[in-house]
Each structure stands twice: as C-alpha cells, then as structure tokens.
Amino acid sequence: MSDEDSFTRMFEDHYEAVLRYAWRRVGPADAPDITAETFKIAWEKYERLPREHPLPWLYATARNLMLNLIRRDNRRDALAGPLGEGLTHHCAEADHATAVVARQTALAALNSLSEDDRELVLLMSWEGLDLREAAKVVGCSRPTAAMRLHRARKRLRRLLGEEPQTVAARQPSCQGNAV
Structure with missing residues (x-):
C-alpha cells in the first residue's frame, strides 16, 4: 500500500x-x-x-x-x-432552570483545573483515550498523568459536592456520653 x-x-x-x-x-x-x-x-x-x-x-x-x-x-x-x-x-439566560445551573457548575469546576489537567480529563472522558495515550497527548509520562488525573478527579468531586465524607465526620460524637 x-x-x-x-x-x-x-x-x-x-x-x-x-x-x-x-x-x-x-x-x-x-x-x-x-x-x-x-x-x-x-x-x-x-x-x-x-x-x-x-x-x-x-x-x-x-x-x-x-x-x-x-x-x-x-x-x-x-x-x-x-x-x-x-x-x-x-452569559447564560436566567430562563433556563436547573440544567443550566448544573451545567455551569460543572463547567466552572472543570475550568478550575489547570489547562493540562482539564485536557487530561477531557481526553479520557470525551475522547475515550486510555491513560497512556492521553499522557502522550499532553506530553507527560504515564505515572505523572495517573497522579494528575487522580488529583483532578478528586478536586472535581470536591467542587461538585460529591466528595464522600470521612468516617469520623459521619459518626456522631460520643464525647460526654458516659456509659
């Protein structure tokens, strides 16, 4: 050929x-x-x-x-x-209800990431690349991309209010409850 x-x-x-x-x-x-x-x-x-x-x-x-x-x-x-x-x-029109607010919130969270971290997240979620391929696109090693992706996802979860509470935060305080 x-x-x-x-x-x-x-x-x-x-x-x-x-x-x-x-x-x-x-x-x-x-x-x-x-x-x-x-x-x-x-x-x-x-x-x-x-x-x-x-x-x-x-x-x-x-x-x-x-x-x-x-x-x-x-x-x-x-x-x-x-x-x-x-x-x-x-700017978004106020006529659009919850969907616009949710979209704007998600975009704001995504835009809060660094340009390279945002690109890494988008390459994997929208473009369907695996970590090795996405790392190649943004110009870093696979381990570096893995760490950046982990941190970016954690930050996105926190910004979107999806961060799971720690076990200590979920359990009621037992101070002052003598048995």
Missing part, C-alpha cells in the same frame, strides 16, 4: 474523531479549520507518524493548533480593548 493510500485510510478512520475533539474545544466555526490543518501537518510529517495508533498524535497536533488559535484570539481581544471584552463574554 502506498503512503498516499495509507494516509487516506488513516484520514478516513480518524477525521471524525479529530473534528469532534476540535469542535468540543473551539466550537463549530473553527473546528473544521483545526482539523484540516491537523491532517495537513500529518501529511507533511507522515513518515514520522506512529502508524499503528496515530490518534494520540493527531489529538496532540490539534491541541497545539487550538492553543495557537486561543493565543491569537487573546492577543486580538487585548488589542480590541473594552469593546472586545463586551463582545467575547457570553
């Missing part, structure tokens, strides 16, 4: 996954461009691409492109001044 045929097969196998990944992070306006640029770079570097499991590499490339886009947008917004700030902030 030629490189062109092999690349075409990889493109067909992974295009939708990379597009969904980008869409969830930068939205529908920029996701197709990020995806196209990701595969352009993949074609240019195809000889060095991991052939057996290219998806983590594709995600890492898309992530770098998205970070560049975000930096560019931040620079543009900083130049736009106060007018730009008013245009870039969106």
